[in-house]
Amino acid sequence: MGKHIRTINRRALAERKVVACGECQTSCQSACKTSCTVGNQFCLKEKKN
Amino acid sequence: MVFDVHSQVLHEVDELAWELLRSGLNTYAEAVEKLGSRFGTADIAGALGEITALRARGLLYAPDPHADYDPPPPLVKALCLNVAHHCNLACRYCFAAAPEAAAKLMPKATARRAVDYLLAASGARRHVEIDFFGGEPLLNFPVIRDTVEYARRRGKAVGKEVGFTVTTNGLLLTPEIIRFLLNNRVNVVLSLDGRPEVHDRLRHTVRGQGSHAASLTRIRQFVSAWRQWDGPRGYYYLRGTFTRHNLDFADDFCYLVDQGFDKISLEPVVSLPCTDYGLREEDLAEIRYEYQRLADIYLELARQNAGLRFFHFQIDLDEGPCLPKRLAGCGAGHAYLAVDAEGDLYPCHQFIGREEFLMGNVFTAELRYDLVEHFRHAHVYTKEGCVRCWAKFLCSGGCHAHAYLENRSVLKPSRLGCALMRARLEAALYVQAAKNTPTAR
Numbered sequence: 001m002g003k004h005i006r007t008i009n010r011r012a013l014a015e016r017k018v019v020a021c022g023e024c025q026t027s028c029q030s031a032c033k034t035s036c037t038v039g040n041q042f043c044l045k046e047k048k049n
Numbered sequence: 050m051v052f053d054v055h056s057q058v059l060h061e062v063d064e065l066a067w068e069l070l071r072s073g074l075n076t077y078a079e080a081v082e083k084l085g086s087r088f089g090t091a092d093i094a095g096a097l098g099e100i101t102a103l104r105a106r107g108l109l110y111a112p113d114p115h116a117d118y119d120p121p122p123p124l125v126k127a128l129c130l131n132v133a134h135h136c137n138l139a140c141r142y143c144f145a146a147a148p149e150a151a152a153k154l155m156p157k158a159t160a161r162r163a164v165d166y167l168l169a170a171s172g173a174r175r176h177v178e179i180d181f182f183g184g185e186p187l188l189n190f191p192v193i194r195d196t197v198e199y200a201r202r203r204g205k206a207v208g209k210e211v212g213f214t215v216t217t218n219g220l221l222l223t224p225e226i227i228r229f230l231l232n233n234r235v236n237v238v239l240s241l242d243g244r245p246e247v248h249d250r251l252r253h254t255v256r257g258q259g260s261h262a263a264s265l266t267r268i269r270q271f272v273s274a275w276r277q278w279d280g281p282r283g284y285y286y287l288r289g290t291f292t293r294h295n296l297d298f299a300d301d302f303c304y305l306v307d308q309g310f311d312k313i314s315l316e317p318v319v320s321l322p323c324t325d326y327g328l329r330e331e332d333l334a335e336i337r338y339e340y341q342r343l344a345d346i347y348l349e350l351a352r353q354n355a356g357l358r359f360f361h362f363q364i365d366l367d368e369g370p371c372l373p374k375r376l377a378g379c380g381a382g383h384a385y386l387a388v389d390a391e392g393d394l395y396p397c398h399q400f401i402g403r404e405e406f407l408m409g410n411v412f413t414a415e416l417r418y419d420l421v422e423h424f425r426h427a428h429v430y431t432k433e434g435c436v437r438c439w440a441k442f443l444c445s446g447g448c449h450a451h452a453y454l455e456n457r458s459v460l461k462p463s464r465l466g467c468a469l470m471r472a473r474l475e476a477a478l479y480v481q482a483a484k485n486t487p488t489a490r
Binding site for chain 2: 002007008010011012014019020022024025026028039040041042043
């Protein structure tokens with residue numbers, strides 16, 4: 001935590017342990033269904049609730 | 050706020066750090082020369098040190114991780130079953146609007162064949178998905194019930210877990226159907242646009258009457274049962290569409306919260322701007338303002354109700370999707386396909402009926418290779434304008450169907466759609482920052 005910059009995330013995308021397992025929900029099968037926001041999906045293996 | 054595109058890291062910065070980053074000032078001498086009249090030299094040295102340290106950790110100025118991206122081989126994992134190409138409403142903005150004569154219900158045998166196709170085509174993937182869509186899918190509830198039971202049984206036999214979603218206007222929900230959906234952990238997306246006058250303006254019954262009151266009654270019954278359900282259950286979301294007629298859609302969000310709902314999504318209508326309700330470039334400033342207003346309202350209401358969710362503000366900076374998922378996007382055409390009543394396969398539900406996008410049929414199980422490859426290679430490194438866009442790993446290149454509707458090419462995203470997406474994501478990042486620090490405004 002710096003005096004001038006406060007980083008909000010705990011980690012960067014590159015630090016993810018589980019990648020490309022293909023098990024998470026398809027983005028357009030969700031409540032968006034036409035806008036294809038992928039960033040607000042969650043990782044099935046990393047998110048516990 | 051500063052968002053580092055390739056690391057997906059969000060930083061809250063003070064004025065000095067902002068000036069250094071904005072101006073690209075990297076050396077102490079340069080920085081003192083440009084900013085020395087406004088900031089102390091010790092502070093400048095300190096801020097530069099923080100920037101250098103973050104850069105070394107890959108949290109600032111991170112390089113593009115996949116400039117040479119080659120998408121993985123195609124593998125289907127989700128099917129959208131258009132079980133009812135027919136509806137009990139005649140919403141003006143619906144892309145699936147069909148004349149009565151074209152109305153079709155998917156037969157049980159076709160749905161079962163689609164399940165078989167999904168289980169076979171999904172390879173080693175354990176979690177697969179089926180979405181019941183329409184029209185109004187509950188017009189064909191017997192087939193939904195049979196498909197869920199069949200897919201569970203067949204999935205278990207081959208070691209796969211099948212997830213289900215149904216998108217409904219709620220009008221046909223009965224206690225029996227509600228119990229079935231809850232008992233089978235079906236995710237339920239309930240369509241309601243918000244305030245009565247907003248909903249009824251475009252969402253008519255086939256006789257031209259408003260449908261808000263009837264939908265609201267049934268949807269309330271579902272959500273009440275969902276809350277009281279003891280066992281495992283799917284999620285529910287209330288999903289509304291906003292159009293040019295309600296650019297003050299934050300008021301619709303408030304209305305839906307007032308009605309007791311706490312899982313809400315509001316989507317911009319997908320339409321050409323020539324319609325009276327279609328969004329236009331000239332509406333952008335107002336929409337951007339509205340997303341920011343919605344963000345403040347959401348933050349305030351979320352303080353009183355920890356369970357409140359607005360779907361598009363749910364960006365999880367730490368546990369969101371991995372990079373390959375962000376690059377793959379929705380997977381339409383290679384990982385996600387839509388099936389119509391005859392079993393014909395299309396890249397997604399929005400392409401159904403467009404002959405040039407007919408990919409195959411579940412009874413023959415062969416897909417048009419050229420279309421699979423075309424969609425598989427439609428990603429942020431091939432779509433026009435995406436590589437330089439800060440939102441590329443959050444939106445994954447946007448909706449192919451919207452791009453095609455506007456530009457007759459899935460590789461050329463809708464300019465308006467992109468602007469809407471960025472406006473929404475800016476608000477979402479602001480919400481994340483504000484949740485983590487009360488000073489981030």
